[in-house]
Amino acid sequence: MVLTVTDIAVARGGLPVLEGVSFALAAGEVLLLRGPNGIGKTTLLRTVARLQPPLAGAVDCAPDAIAYGAHADGLKAQLTVAENLSFWAGIYGGQDIAPALRDFNLDGLRDRAAQNLSAGQKRRLGLARLLVTGRPVWALDEPTVSLDTASVGLFAQAVRRHCAAGGAALIATHIDLGFEARELDLGPYRAMPPEDAGRFDDSFEGAFL
Template sequence: MSAALSVRDLAVARGGLPVLSDLSFEIAPGHALVLRGPNGSGKTTLLRTLAGLQPPLRGTVAPGPGSIAYGAHANGMKGTLSVRENLTFWAGIHGQRDAVEDAMRRFALTALAERPAQGLSAGQGRRLGLARMVLTGRPVWLLDEPTVSLDAASVAGFADVLRGHLATGGAALVATHIDLGIDAPILDVGPYRATLADLDRAMGRDGGFAA
Protein backbone atom coordinates (compact mmCIF):
# COMPACT_ATOMS: atom_id res chain seq x y z
CA MET A 1 0.00 0.00 0.00
CA SER A 2 1.42 3.38 -0.97
CA ALA A 3 1.87 6.02 1.72
CA ALA A 4 -0.73 8.75 2.16
CA LEU A 5 2.13 11.13 2.97
CA SER A 6 5.79 10.48 2.19
CA VAL A 7 8.61 12.81 3.26
CA ARG A 8 12.19 12.19 2.19
CA ASP A 9 15.40 13.98 3.29
CA LEU A 10 13.48 17.18 4.04
CA ALA A 11 15.12 20.39 5.23
CA VAL A 12 12.95 23.39 6.12
CA ALA A 13 13.70 27.01 6.98
CA ARG A 14 12.17 29.92 8.88
CA GLY A 15 13.20 33.40 7.82
CA GLY A 16 15.69 31.93 5.38
CA LEU A 17 17.57 30.02 8.07
CA PRO A 18 17.45 26.20 8.43
CA VAL A 19 15.28 24.90 11.27
CA LEU A 20 15.00 21.16 10.61
CA SER A 21 17.01 18.89 8.31
CA ASP A 22 17.34 15.25 7.18
CA LEU A 23 13.73 14.49 8.08
CA SER A 24 12.11 11.40 6.54
CA PHE A 25 8.86 9.64 7.45
CA GLU A 26 5.73 8.07 5.98
CA ILE A 27 2.11 7.96 7.07
CA ALA A 28 -0.02 5.13 5.70
CA PRO A 29 -3.71 5.56 4.82
CA GLY A 30 -5.83 5.17 7.93
CA HIS A 31 -3.03 6.25 10.26
CA ALA A 32 -1.87 9.33 12.15
CA LEU A 33 1.46 10.63 13.39
CA VAL A 34 1.79 12.97 16.39
CA LEU A 35 4.33 15.77 16.04
CA ARG A 36 6.12 16.83 19.21
CA GLY A 37 8.80 19.32 20.18
CA PRO A 38 9.20 22.45 22.32
CA ASN A 39 8.00 25.87 21.21
CA GLY A 40 10.18 27.23 18.42
CA SER A 41 11.49 23.81 17.43
CA GLY A 42 10.07 23.99 13.90
CA LYS A 43 6.76 22.14 14.06
CA THR A 44 4.74 24.93 12.43
CA THR A 45 7.47 25.55 9.84
CA LEU A 46 7.41 21.85 8.95
CA LEU A 47 3.62 21.80 8.60
CA ARG A 48 3.60 24.93 6.45
CA THR A 49 6.25 23.41 4.19
CA LEU A 50 4.34 20.15 3.83
CA ALA A 51 1.20 22.13 3.00
CA GLY A 52 3.02 23.90 0.15
CA LEU A 53 2.91 27.35 1.76
CA GLN A 54 6.69 27.68 1.59
CA PRO A 55 9.36 25.77 -0.35
CA PRO A 56 11.67 23.26 1.33
CA LEU A 57 15.41 23.84 1.33
CA ARG A 58 15.77 20.31 0.01
CA GLY A 59 13.96 16.99 -0.03
CA THR A 60 10.64 15.76 -1.38
CA VAL A 61 7.03 15.64 -0.21
CA ALA A 62 4.39 13.44 -1.82
CA PRO A 63 1.60 13.88 -2.63
CA GLY A 64 1.40 17.57 -3.50
CA PRO A 65 -0.61 20.28 -1.70
CA GLY A 66 -3.76 19.39 -3.66
CA SER A 67 -4.23 16.34 -1.43
CA ILE A 68 -3.48 18.15 1.83
CA ALA A 69 -5.70 20.17 4.18
CA TYR A 70 -3.86 22.42 6.64
CA GLY A 71 -5.44 23.41 9.93
CA ALA A 72 -3.31 26.36 11.07
CA HIS A 73 -3.39 28.45 14.25
CA ALA A 74 -5.66 30.98 12.52
CA ASN A 75 -9.22 29.86 11.85
CA GLY A 76 -9.39 31.48 8.41
CA MET A 77 -12.90 32.93 8.72
CA LYS A 78 -14.57 36.14 7.55
CA GLY A 79 -15.84 37.83 10.70
CA THR A 80 -18.87 39.52 9.17
CA LEU A 81 -20.19 36.29 7.63
CA SER A 82 -22.25 33.84 9.63
CA VAL A 83 -21.06 30.38 10.54
CA ARG A 84 -23.14 28.86 7.75
CA GLU A 85 -22.03 31.49 5.20
CA ASN A 86 -18.37 30.92 6.02
CA LEU A 87 -18.67 27.17 5.66
CA THR A 88 -20.78 27.44 2.51
CA PHE A 89 -18.12 29.63 0.93
CA TRP A 90 -15.33 27.17 1.66
CA ALA A 91 -17.46 24.17 0.74
CA GLY A 92 -18.17 25.76 -2.63
CA ILE A 93 -14.47 26.15 -3.35
CA HIS A 94 -13.91 22.45 -2.69
CA GLY A 95 -17.12 21.09 -4.21
CA GLN A 96 -18.50 20.02 -0.83
CA ARG A 97 -21.68 22.10 -0.56
CA ASP A 98 -23.77 19.08 0.44
CA ALA A 99 -21.52 18.53 3.46
CA VAL A 100 -22.06 21.87 5.23
CA GLU A 101 -24.91 20.80 7.50
CA ASP A 102 -23.10 17.63 8.51
CA ALA A 103 -19.92 19.57 9.27
CA MET A 104 -21.87 21.94 11.53
CA ARG A 105 -23.46 18.99 13.31
CA ARG A 106 -20.15 17.21 13.84
CA PHE A 107 -18.59 20.31 15.40
CA ALA A 108 -21.65 21.34 17.44
CA LEU A 109 -22.18 24.49 15.36
CA THR A 110 -25.79 24.02 14.23
CA ALA A 111 -27.23 26.26 16.95
CA LEU A 112 -24.70 28.94 15.96
CA ALA A 113 -25.34 28.71 12.21
CA GLU A 114 -26.60 32.29 11.80
CA ARG A 115 -24.19 33.95 14.21
CA PRO A 116 -21.44 36.13 12.66
CA ALA A 117 -18.03 34.55 13.07
CA GLN A 118 -16.78 37.68 14.85
CA GLY A 119 -19.32 37.03 17.60
CA LEU A 120 -18.03 33.55 18.44
CA SER A 121 -16.02 32.65 21.50
CA ALA A 122 -12.46 31.43 21.04
CA GLY A 123 -13.56 27.81 21.35
CA GLN A 124 -16.48 28.23 18.98
CA GLY A 125 -14.21 29.92 16.45
CA ARG A 126 -11.76 27.06 16.71
CA ARG A 127 -14.52 24.54 16.01
CA LEU A 128 -15.53 26.60 12.98
CA GLY A 129 -11.95 26.57 11.68
CA LEU A 130 -11.75 22.80 12.07
CA ALA A 131 -15.08 22.35 10.29
CA ARG A 132 -13.72 24.39 7.37
CA MET A 133 -10.74 22.07 7.11
CA VAL A 134 -13.01 19.00 7.02
CA LEU A 135 -14.95 20.53 4.12
CA THR A 136 -11.88 20.43 1.88
CA GLY A 137 -12.54 16.73 1.32
CA ARG A 138 -8.78 16.14 1.20
CA PRO A 139 -7.30 12.87 2.47
CA VAL A 140 -4.28 14.21 4.37
CA TRP A 141 -4.81 16.52 7.35
CA LEU A 142 -2.01 18.63 8.80
CA LEU A 143 -3.11 19.99 12.17
CA ASP A 144 -1.24 22.60 14.20
CA GLU A 145 -2.37 22.46 17.84
CA PRO A 146 -5.99 21.80 16.82
CA THR A 147 -7.35 21.67 20.38
CA VAL A 148 -6.24 25.18 21.42
CA SER A 149 -9.21 26.99 23.09
CA LEU A 150 -11.36 23.84 23.06
CA ASP A 151 -13.05 22.60 26.23
CA ALA A 152 -12.97 18.93 27.22
CA ALA A 153 -16.20 18.08 25.40
CA SER A 154 -15.02 19.77 22.20
CA VAL A 155 -11.65 17.99 22.38
CA ALA A 156 -13.49 14.68 22.62
CA GLY A 157 -15.72 15.66 19.70
CA PHE A 158 -12.74 16.59 17.57
CA ALA A 159 -11.02 13.31 18.44
CA ASP A 160 -14.15 11.48 17.23
CA VAL A 161 -14.03 13.38 13.93
CA LEU A 162 -10.33 12.55 13.56
CA ARG A 163 -10.94 8.86 14.24
CA GLY A 164 -13.71 8.91 11.63
CA HIS A 165 -11.33 10.45 9.10
CA LEU A 166 -8.75 7.73 9.74
CA ALA A 167 -11.39 4.99 9.60
CA THR A 168 -12.26 6.00 6.03
CA GLY A 169 -8.62 5.81 4.88
CA GLY A 170 -7.56 9.36 5.62
CA ALA A 171 -4.26 10.27 7.26
CA ALA A 172 -3.16 12.97 9.69
CA LEU A 173 -0.05 14.65 11.04
CA VAL A 174 -0.99 16.35 14.30
CA ALA A 175 1.16 18.77 16.29
CA THR A 176 -0.27 18.46 19.80
CA HIS A 177 0.68 17.81 23.41
CA ILE A 178 -2.86 16.64 24.20
CA ASP A 179 -3.70 12.94 24.37
CA LEU A 180 -6.43 12.55 21.75
CA GLY A 181 -6.96 8.88 22.50
CA ILE A 182 -5.82 7.72 19.07
CA ASP A 183 -3.27 5.01 18.39
CA ALA A 184 -0.48 7.01 16.77
CA PRO A 185 3.32 7.01 17.03
CA ILE A 186 5.17 10.19 18.02
CA LEU A 187 7.65 12.07 15.86
CA ASP A 188 9.87 14.30 18.03
CA VAL A 189 11.50 16.95 15.85
CA GLY A 190 14.28 17.52 18.39
CA PRO A 191 16.81 15.15 16.77
CA TYR A 192 16.27 16.90 13.43
CA ARG A 193 17.18 20.42 14.50
CA ALA A 194 19.41 22.08 11.92
CA THR A 195 23.16 22.17 12.54
CA LEU A 196 25.90 24.70 11.78
CA ALA A 197 26.66 22.71 8.62
CA ASP A 198 23.05 23.29 7.50
CA LEU A 199 23.47 27.00 8.16
CA ASP A 200 26.64 27.05 6.05
CA ARG A 201 24.78 25.40 3.19
CA ALA A 202 21.88 27.85 3.53
CA MET A 203 24.31 30.73 3.25
CA GLY A 204 25.89 29.17 0.18
CA ARG A 205 29.27 28.69 1.84
CA ASP A 206 29.63 25.16 0.50
CA GLY A 207 27.55 25.25 -2.67
CA GLY A 208 24.54 23.71 -0.94
CA PHE A 209 21.06 25.14 -0.46
CA ALA A 210 21.75 28.61 -1.85
CA ALA A 211 22.95 27.20 -5.15
Protein backbone atom coordinates in the same frame (compact mmCIF):
# COMPACT_ATOMS: atom_id res chain seq x y z
CA MET B 1 1.25 5.85 1.24
CA VAL B 2 -0.75 9.07 1.01
CA LEU B 3 2.22 11.21 2.09
CA THR B 4 5.95 10.53 2.00
CA VAL B 5 8.56 12.97 3.29
CA THR B 6 12.15 12.12 2.42
CA ASP B 7 15.19 13.68 4.09
CA ILE B 8 13.84 17.23 4.01
CA ALA B 9 15.42 20.30 5.56
CA VAL B 10 13.32 23.36 6.37
CA ALA B 11 14.17 26.96 7.20
CA ARG B 12 12.61 29.83 9.12
CA GLY B 13 13.81 33.40 8.71
CA GLY B 14 16.39 32.16 6.24
CA LEU B 15 18.05 29.81 8.73
CA PRO B 16 17.73 26.01 8.80
CA VAL B 17 15.69 24.75 11.75
CA LEU B 18 15.20 21.06 10.89
CA GLU B 19 17.15 18.71 8.63
CA GLY B 20 17.07 15.07 7.64
CA VAL B 21 13.38 14.57 8.45
CA SER B 22 11.79 11.49 6.85
CA PHE B 23 8.44 9.81 7.47
CA ALA B 24 5.55 8.20 5.62
CA LEU B 25 1.84 8.36 6.31
CA ALA B 26 -0.60 5.70 5.15
CA ALA B 27 -4.36 5.92 4.75
CA GLY B 28 -6.01 5.52 8.13
CA GLU B 29 -2.96 6.73 10.09
CA VAL B 30 -2.29 9.65 12.43
CA LEU B 31 1.23 10.94 13.03
CA LEU B 32 1.81 13.37 15.91
CA LEU B 33 4.70 15.83 15.68
CA ARG B 34 6.29 16.39 19.07
CA GLY B 35 8.88 18.89 20.24
CA PRO B 36 9.28 22.13 22.23
CA ASN B 37 8.05 25.51 21.01
CA GLY B 38 10.33 26.93 18.35
CA ILE B 39 11.75 23.64 17.15
CA GLY B 40 10.10 23.98 13.74
CA LYS B 41 6.80 22.10 13.85
CA THR B 42 4.93 24.92 12.10
CA THR B 43 7.68 25.33 9.52
CA LEU B 44 7.64 21.61 8.78
CA LEU B 45 3.85 21.56 8.38
CA ARG B 46 3.94 24.58 6.06
CA THR B 47 6.58 22.85 3.97
CA VAL B 48 4.60 19.62 3.79
CA ALA B 49 1.55 21.67 2.74
CA ARG B 50 3.67 23.28 -0.01
CA LEU B 51 3.32 26.79 1.38
CA GLN B 52 7.11 27.07 1.31
CA PRO B 53 9.79 25.00 -0.40
CA PRO B 54 12.16 22.71 1.49
CA LEU B 55 15.86 23.50 1.56
CA ALA B 56 16.52 19.88 0.64
CA GLY B 57 14.69 16.60 0.25
CA ALA B 58 11.24 15.91 -1.15
CA VAL B 59 7.56 15.81 -0.22
CA ASP B 60 5.57 13.25 -2.22
CA CYS B 61 1.81 13.68 -2.08
CA ALA B 62 -0.96 13.84 -4.65
CA PRO B 63 -1.79 17.37 -5.87
CA ASP B 64 -4.46 19.09 -3.77
CA ALA B 65 -4.49 16.21 -1.26
CA ILE B 66 -3.65 18.27 1.84
CA ALA B 67 -5.93 20.47 3.93
CA TYR B 68 -3.76 22.67 6.16
CA GLY B 69 -5.12 24.21 9.36
CA ALA B 70 -2.91 26.57 11.34
CA HIS B 71 -3.11 28.69 14.49
CA ALA B 72 -5.40 31.37 13.06
CA ASP B 73 -9.07 30.51 12.56
CA GLY B 74 -9.22 32.37 9.24
CA LEU B 75 -12.94 33.15 9.42
CA LYS B 76 -14.92 35.84 7.64
CA ALA B 77 -16.20 37.79 10.63
CA GLN B 78 -19.39 39.18 9.07
CA LEU B 79 -20.56 35.82 7.73
CA THR B 80 -22.56 33.39 9.82
CA VAL B 81 -21.33 29.97 10.83
CA ALA B 82 -23.29 28.34 8.00
CA GLU B 83 -22.16 30.97 5.48
CA ASN B 84 -18.52 30.46 6.40
CA LEU B 85 -18.81 26.70 5.89
CA SER B 86 -20.78 27.15 2.67
CA PHE B 87 -18.09 29.49 1.35
CA TRP B 88 -15.37 26.90 1.93
CA ALA B 89 -17.56 24.09 0.63
CA GLY B 90 -17.96 26.06 -2.59
CA ILE B 91 -14.21 26.58 -2.86
CA TYR B 92 -13.59 22.85 -2.49
CA GLY B 93 -16.37 21.55 -4.69
CA GLY B 94 -19.69 21.74 -2.90
CA GLN B 95 -19.37 19.36 0.05
CA ASP B 96 -22.46 19.16 2.29
CA ILE B 97 -22.02 21.34 5.39
CA ALA B 98 -24.54 19.41 7.54
CA PRO B 99 -22.01 16.81 8.83
CA ALA B 100 -19.55 19.57 9.72
CA LEU B 101 -22.20 21.48 11.69
CA ARG B 102 -23.26 18.30 13.49
CA ASP B 103 -19.84 16.86 14.23
CA PHE B 104 -18.53 20.09 15.79
CA ASN B 105 -21.75 20.92 17.65
CA LEU B 106 -22.44 24.04 15.58
CA ASP B 107 -26.06 23.45 14.58
CA GLY B 108 -27.35 25.80 17.26
CA LEU B 109 -24.91 28.49 16.11
CA ARG B 110 -25.45 28.20 12.35
CA ASP B 111 -27.04 31.67 12.04
CA ARG B 112 -24.64 33.51 14.37
CA ALA B 113 -22.01 35.79 12.83
CA ALA B 114 -18.47 34.52 13.30
CA GLN B 115 -17.48 37.79 14.98
CA ASN B 116 -19.93 37.02 17.78
CA LEU B 117 -18.53 33.58 18.59
CA SER B 118 -16.35 32.77 21.58
CA ALA B 119 -12.73 31.76 21.01
CA GLY B 120 -13.60 28.09 21.42
CA GLN B 121 -16.58 28.35 19.07
CA LYS B 122 -14.42 30.03 16.44
CA ARG B 123 -11.90 27.26 16.78
CA ARG B 124 -14.59 24.60 16.31
CA LEU B 125 -15.80 26.41 13.20
CA GLY B 126 -12.27 26.60 11.84
CA LEU B 127 -11.82 22.88 12.35
CA ALA B 128 -15.24 22.11 10.88
CA ARG B 129 -13.97 23.45 7.56
CA LEU B 130 -11.77 20.37 7.29
CA LEU B 131 -14.88 18.27 6.76
CA VAL B 132 -16.00 20.23 3.70
CA THR B 133 -12.66 20.15 1.86
CA GLY B 134 -12.88 16.52 0.78
CA ARG B 135 -9.09 16.34 1.09
CA PRO B 136 -7.62 13.08 2.40
CA VAL B 137 -4.63 14.43 4.35
CA TRP B 138 -5.09 16.86 7.24
CA ALA B 139 -1.97 18.79 8.31
CA LEU B 140 -2.87 20.53 11.56
CA ASP B 141 -0.89 22.91 13.76
CA GLU B 142 -1.99 22.86 17.43
CA PRO B 143 -5.63 22.29 16.46
CA THR B 144 -6.95 22.13 20.03
CA VAL B 145 -5.93 25.66 21.08
CA SER B 146 -8.90 27.40 22.81
CA LEU B 147 -10.92 24.16 22.98
CA ASP B 148 -12.43 22.85 26.21
CA THR B 149 -12.31 19.18 27.09
CA ALA B 150 -15.63 18.38 25.41
CA SER B 151 -14.58 20.12 22.20
CA VAL B 152 -11.24 18.30 22.17
CA GLY B 153 -13.34 15.14 22.27
CA LEU B 154 -15.36 16.30 19.25
CA PHE B 155 -12.14 16.97 17.36
CA ALA B 156 -10.73 13.56 18.27
CA GLN B 157 -13.91 11.88 17.04
CA ALA B 158 -13.70 13.80 13.76
CA VAL B 159 -10.11 12.61 13.25
CA ARG B 160 -11.12 9.02 13.98
CA ARG B 161 -13.97 9.16 11.46
CA HIS B 162 -11.71 10.79 8.87
CA CYS B 163 -9.12 8.03 9.22
CA ALA B 164 -11.71 5.26 9.30
CA ALA B 165 -12.90 6.56 5.91
CA GLY B 166 -9.38 6.29 4.47
CA GLY B 167 -8.02 9.70 5.40
CA ALA B 168 -4.85 10.50 7.33
CA ALA B 169 -3.68 13.23 9.68
CA LEU B 170 -0.38 14.91 10.52
CA ILE B 171 -0.81 16.86 13.75
CA ALA B 172 1.55 19.09 15.75
CA THR B 173 0.35 19.05 19.35
CA HIS B 174 1.57 19.03 22.93
CA ILE B 175 -1.45 17.21 24.38
CA ASP B 176 -2.80 13.67 24.49
CA LEU B 177 -5.68 13.53 22.02
CA GLY B 178 -6.97 10.23 23.34
CA PHE B 179 -6.50 8.04 20.29
CA GLU B 180 -3.84 5.71 18.97
CA ALA B 181 -1.22 7.45 16.87
CA ARG B 182 2.42 7.23 15.95
CA GLU B 183 4.69 9.98 17.25
CA LEU B 184 7.70 11.72 15.70
CA ASP B 185 10.01 13.58 18.08
CA LEU B 186 11.63 16.39 16.11
CA GLY B 187 14.41 16.90 18.66
CA PRO B 188 16.97 14.74 16.82
CA TYR B 189 16.41 16.73 13.61
CA ARG B 190 17.14 20.15 15.09
CA ALA B 191 19.43 22.13 12.82
CA MET B 192 20.28 24.99 15.19
CA PRO B 193 21.11 25.24 18.89
CA PRO B 194 18.10 25.60 21.22
CA GLU B 195 19.22 29.06 22.34
CA ASP B 196 19.07 30.29 18.72
CA ALA B 197 15.75 28.59 17.98
CA GLY B 198 14.17 30.53 20.84
CA ARG B 199 14.71 33.79 18.95
CA PHE B 200 12.14 32.78 16.33
CA ASP B 201 8.37 32.70 16.51
CA ASP B 202 7.08 29.36 15.21
CA SER B 203 3.48 30.60 14.88
CA PHE B 204 3.48 32.55 11.61
CA GLU B 205 1.13 31.12 9.02
CA GLY B 206 -1.58 31.40 6.49
CA ALA B 207 -4.69 30.27 8.31
CA PHE B 208 -6.04 27.59 6.05
CA LEU B 209 -5.37 25.84 2.75
